[in-house]
Amino acid sequence: MKQSILDIIYMIGAVGFIFGIKMLGNPEKAKKGNLIAAFGMGLAIFGTIFLYEHNGKPLNNYLWIFGGLIVGTVIGTMMAKKVKMTGMPQMVSFFNGMGGACAALISLVEFNHLSHEGDFTQAPVLKLIIIFLGLIIGSISFAGSMIAFGKLDEKIKDKTLPLQQVINIGLMVVLLGIAFAASFGVISNPMVLYLLLVLSLIYGVLFVMPIGGADMPVVISLLNSFTGVAAAMGGFLYDNKVMLFGGILVGSAGTLLTVVMCKAMNRSLTNVLIGNFGGGSAAAGEGKEITGSVKEISKTDAAVLMKYSKKVVIVPGYGLAVAQAQHVCHELEQVLEEEGVEVKYAIHPVAGRMPGHMNVLLAESNVSYDKLIEMDDINPEFKTTDVVLIVGANDVVNPAAKNDPSSPIYGMPILEVEDAAHTIVMKRSMKAGYAGIENELFYSNKNSMLFGDAKKTLTDLVTELKSL
Amino acid sequence: MEAILTFISNNQLMIYMVVLMIFVGIELIEKVPSVLHTPLMSGANAIHGVVIIGAIIIMGQAESIFAIVLGFIAVVLGTLNVVGGFVVTDRMLDMFKKKKK
Secondary structure (H helix, E strand, C coil): CHHHHHHHHHHHHHHHHHHHHHHHCCCCCHHHHHHHHHHHHHHHHHHHHHHCEECCEECCCHHHHHHHHHHHHHHHHHHHHHCCHHHHHHHHHHHHHHHHHHHHHHHHHHHHHHCECCECCCCCHHHHHHHHHHHHHHHHHHHHHHHHHHHHCCCCCCCCCCCHHHHHHHHHHHHHHHHHHHHCCCCCCCCHHHHHHHHHHHHHHHHHCCCCHHHHHHHHHHHHHHHHHHHHHHHHHHCCHHHHHHHHHHHHHHHHHHHHHHHHCCCCHHHHHHCCCCCCHHHHCCCCCCCCCCCECCHHHHHHHHHCCCEEEEEECHHHHHCCCHHHHHHHHHHHHHCCCEEEEEECCCCCCCCCHHHHHHHHCCCCHHHEEEHHHHHHHHHHCCEEEEECCCHHHCCHHHHCCCCCCCCCCCCCHHHCCEEEEEECCCCCCCCCCCCHHHHCCCEEEEECCHHHHHHHHHHHHHHC | CHHHHHHHHHCHHHHHHHHHHHHHHHHHHCCCCHHHHHHHHHHHHHHHHHHHHHHHHHHHHCCCHHHHHHHHHHHHHHHHHHHHHHHHHHHHHHHHHCCCC
16 A cells, blocks of 8 residues: 555656756746656655555654754755855856765665674675676766866866876776676676776776866766766666666756757867866967957947947856846946947856856846857858957857867857957957867957956946946 | 576566656656756656665664664765755646746
């Protein structure tokens, strides 16, 4: 009786996940979709707590279970509420790592369940395989996510070891070899579990370490689907449909999302994983040497230039996010519109640190949705644009991606701002962008630089415009 | 080898489900505007927090100190994944909602 009710609850939970993901793909329904998925999750969790039975025995340790749930909920809510919009990508990566760690811990405990006084060779082979895979995938996801978190938070730098790819592949082969040897009883020492744990953690670190810069969102999405698969392993282990369902769903949706994101940058997944785009020093030195000088523009001149334009396109980048300048950017847009200037925003798919990062940020400051134009739609418009104002973006407007095959970002689609009559780049300094390469746009004679903090400079521009 | 074959025929339903779920997952993502990639990733991130059910099961069956300690940590981490994931996604989507005039 209890079991049947639980089965039905799991079914409702699983349908909730599907509806949730489906609706998350639609801007109008996304918020509701998230709530539906959360509702499904809540049902599945409480159903398990109160109805789960194993060989007729209900669960014990309620105090511990609820203790854990409460601690996790309080910390999780606090972290998620406190994080700034700019820090969202790191946060997602962090929570993903927690899921991976959870899956790995389950494998650790279940392994000890299966073995009797250290002897696990009598356990069913398939169960062992599932436990080992859960451990390996979960640990890789955990370690990888933590490194991605550190990198996005700019606490960890990109680092490539010599022969990195060979080491990585070798380590993976060793990992799987040990796991299968242990599953089929060739290795009988129970410490093998901890060996696998340590090796998987090392692999996770090595896997993400060399991948740099703009590729981080892709990696997080990939690790996300890893954790999904690790969760599905738990589903196999307990013959639990909702875990299997949710895990596989995220595993496959996550993998496809990863591929779609790669496509948005016009690169293949292999290229992201083994290519050295933004891969630290190796990439930084490459590319054409740029000669010439940059031209500075005063705030007053910039204000005048924009005021007497017909059309201004703003290109926001990570610098805008860091400076929290989205509100004053919206203000500038309004002031210009009052002067009769047409203002649009050009959104590169990987502007910022994640796809949609800029949309989220600008939507926060009430910028109207229809003013945010995606790359493919805005590119033809640059020819008729008088001024392009680039706020804290760099790599996404670097023409080297189009015309310099030696550049590490060659092939990435960019915003073709050089087609416009004039560009103004707002930047704190001449420092290279996240990919670590020079930008020849800065040296173009159509371009002027406006140095300073994005928020302060934009505020000054608004003041100038109002006083003109 | 025989063990694997028996496993497959004993768990046909599970295997069918896995295969179908893979298709459902792909079908769901296929045509999503790039604007929504981040919230979608975040939402999917929260959903794989379903792994917490495994953590609850080991916690509820735990007898040794080892299992209780690891199980407790697993429940905490799993909850972080679920709650944090959904709250972050909700916050991101809040930003989208306001754009409507």
